[in-house]
Amino acid sequence: MSALLTVAYALVRGTTAPFGQESEADVIPVQRDLMHARATLRRWLQARHTTGRVAEVGDLREFSDGFSGELYAFEATYRDEHAEHSEDLVVRFEPGTGYQLFLETMFEEQYRVMAALRTHAVRVPRPIGYEADAGVLGARFFVMERARGSTGQLGQDWMNEIGPQGREQTWWSGLAAMAELHRCDPRRLDLGFLDQPGRGSDPIDQQLQYYWEYYAWVSAGDSHPVIEKAYQWLRRHRPPLPPPAGLVWGDAKRGNQLFTEDFKCSAILDFEMVALGPAEVDLAWWLEGEYQTAQGLGFEAQPxxxxxxxxxxxLLGREIADLDYYIVFAAFRLAVLRIKLYQLREGQKYRGKPRDGDKRLARVLAEWAGITGLRV
Known part of the structure; x- marks a missing residue:
């Protein structure tokens, strides 16, 4: 699955487009000569492989369900003195400024987080290597294994076919995998580089400031009163005693997880929105995004x-605190993000409308913050 809010499946397109067709026109087209990239990757992998000689790198194949990540799957074949074997890999390139979704790409940070989580048995793909020199292939990139399983995005054929009981199993298995991440201590994982003291004294302050800067960047002076109202509410109603801060996955949903045939979560993907903060940030994002997607597709109620x-x-071993606050925070972040998504999808069939995120945020503010009468 690509790095990027595939909540866009049901949200960017609204509820009118046939599900899945929005992936026909991705935000990022092919940015490089794939034959050259294939040859370069073979040499690059050879320098990093410790068990055998890289005999061949197969064709680079695009993912059909990506929005922000230029992402390719390929097969690498190795030979040693005894045998030949192969493995499925993925290469991800850093988006250029013309396709950059977020205020900052957090590209190297994503790889470092994934590598750290792997050492603590969190279900993430095995990292192969990171390339910091953009001159090698025209952009920074990293390579990881292609984890087995199918994405849990609602609306995928297999998710339609397994029925309510199967989908509920993926719900609980996906949350159990997410809890493994939340039980990690960022200090023990040496993830202090995620701290942004220039944006605030604690993770919630930092995230609020980040998304306010992001809003200023994407709105370009065009006012969105509902987003501004939400930001003011979030500042005024900050919980006085926030939950313990840990690692925040960021884009927490089944669409960024892989599941095996027995409905077990096999991998967590996409750390483009990774940050520090309480687990409530991810839990609220999961609930808000999953419910929106289910409603947009006409699915039965989730748990x-x-x-x-x-x-x-x-799963966490502690109470969940102030969920109403974090639900509003999730809708606020998504509304800001959808301004940029709308811009990036100019000329594409399933672009949605410029203030779709504002409309949803207004409903969330009414339900969870008691703020009514907002006009979009």
């Missing part, structure tokens, strides 16, 4: 907020 919160508290 309830109450059921999910209770189960997740057991």
């Amino acid at each position: 309830t907020v109450e059921e999910t919160t209770e189960r997740y508290a057991d």
Whole structure:
């Protein structure tokens, strides 16, 4: 799965487009000569492989469901003195400024987080290597294994076919995998580089400031009163005693997880929005995004907020705090993000409308913050 909010499946297109067709026109087209990239990757891998000689790198194949990541799958074949074997790999390139979704790409940070989590048995793809020299292939890139399984994005054929019971199993298995990440201590993983003291004294302050800067960048002076109202509310109603800060995955949903045939989560993907903060940030994003997607596609109800919160508290080993605040925070972040998504999808069929995120945010503010009468 690509790096980027594939909540866009049901959100950027609205609820009118046939599901899945929005991937026909991705935000980032092919940016390089793939034959040259293939030959360069073979040499690059050879220098990093410790068990055998890289005999061949197969064709680079685009992912059909990507939005921000220029991402290719390929097969690498190795030979040693005893045998030949192969493995499926993925290369991801850093987006250029013309296709940059976020205020900062956090490209190297994503790789470092994934590598750190792998050492603590969190279900992430095995990192192969990171290239900091953009001159090698025209952009920074990293290579990782292609984890087995299918994306849990609602609307995929296999997710349609497994029925409500199967989808509920993916819900709980996906949350259990996410809890493994949340139980990690960022200090023990040496993830202090995610701290942004220039934006605030604690992770929530830092994230609020980040998304306010992001809003200023993407809005380019065009006012979005609902987003501004939400930001003011989030500043005024910050929980006085925030939960313990840990690692925030960022784009927390089944669409950024892989599942095996028995509905077990096999991998967590996409750390483009990684940050520090309490687990509530991810849990609220999961609930807000998953419910929006289900509603947009006409799916039956997912497990309830109450059921999910209770189960997740057991997985974390502590109570979930101030979920209403973090639900508003999730809708606020998504509304800002969707301004940029709308811009990037100019000329594409399933672009949506410029203030779709504002409309959803207004509904969330009414339900979770008691702020009514907002006009979009």
